[in-house]
Amino acid sequence: QLQLQESGPGLVKPSETLSLTCTVSGGSISSSSYYWGWIRQPPGKGLEWIGNVYYSGTTYYNPSLKSRLTISVDTSKNQFSLKLSSMTAADTAVYYCARPIGTFYSIFDYWGQGILVTVSS
């Protein structure tokens, strides 16, 4: 059974860079069939797609975050990561890692439990 687990800080200061890691177990992140993705949810609000990454490093980003965003893969650790710079209060959210599947990798079938990240000084 595939499992995903987010890790990282729960509190980030304004203007700092958020770094989150998703550890994949029960399957190889290097599988040629899959991308890996990040989605976030501000408290009490809806879901927002952040971006997807292939094990080779190919990425697709939400245009609204692209200038601040880097998603990468570490195949040796079976992990993928998110870095979001210039954090503001508007970036406070539960961040989920997930596995996107389908023709255009837009269907998320496995999700991590999520990690709440609060931006505050």
Added chain:
Amino acid sequence: QSALTQPASVSGSPGQSITISCTGTTSDIGGYNYVSWYQQHPGKAPKLIIYDVTKWPSGVSNRFSGSKSGNTASLTISGLQAEDEADYYCSSYRSTSTVEFGGGTKLTVL
């Protein structure tokens, strides 16, 4: 503001059927059959319940069904049960190689 529009809330009594709509554009819902629906209970991660407009992932009840007409997709839940009370989100592939989510609909089982 989400690119896909859903009603903020719907409600129904046990045993009834309800439908949640999700309206987009020709660049997403109207242009592709890649609409998905997710169920989210409080404090939990979303769960995929419908993909490719009408398909069920393994283990999902067939009380959930999806459809699409033009730029609007719909999720129907038949035989409402108390455990169906949750938030529901639609999503779609968009022509810009991105993924859009709806704003979510809170389902209340009366």
